[in-house]
Amino acid sequence: MKPPAFLDKIVAREDAPARVAALPPPVVFTNGVFDVLHCGHATYLAQARQLGASLVVALNTDASARRLGKGPERPLNRQEDRAVLIAALESVSLVTWFDEDTPLELISEIKPDVLVKGGDYDMDKLAETAVVKAYGGQALAIPFVDGYSTTALVRKIRGGEAAG
């Protein structure tokens, strides 16, 4: 059996600028940990893709994610595995990683047309927004799908452990 074609969407950080430049514009960009994929993520990414012709998703590396303070055991899923699940989504054009605390440097390198985050973010408060707007891009928040978060899932699973 051949490896699934969607794995070709996954690129190393150093290859991302060239691969993004070859995508049909407008290029939409989002970033996150995407630790345990859930309904909110899938909905959010499909809606993000509707804002352009391509969607680039930049994942925090494991080291970067660990510095976010989401919990001692987080991320539960390794960066390579998180990339496979995101690449498997039809709405996603390209997946890469960033190792910094924020995607600011990566965004400056690839200059996406549209930066999106979920509704849990105030775009006006993000340093990334100023960078994107400085070259004429847009920064938008997509409505949050209530009731879905990885943290809530982890709590639910741990609650089951306690009950077991």
Ligand SMILES: Nc1ncnc2c1ncn2[C@@H]1O[C@H](COP(=O)(O)OP(=O)(O)OP(=O)(O)O)[C@@H](O)[C@H]1O
């Ligand atoms: N329920 C949701 N609806 C819409 N967007 C979401 C939802 N949950 C997360 N997102 C968005 O998905 C991206 C990745 O978020 P993240 O990986 O933090 O997901 P999460 O489920 O919130 O994880 P955690 O609970 O660990 O913070 C972010 O842009 C975030 O705004």
Ligand SMILES: O=P(O)(O)O[C@@H]1O[C@H]([C@H](O)CO)[C@@H](O)[C@H](O)[C@@H]1O
């Ligand atoms: O999955 P999360 O926690 O939504 O992703 C974080 O988003 C931050 C956001 O882009 C504000 O900068 C980012 O800084 C952080 O590295 C995570 O990707």
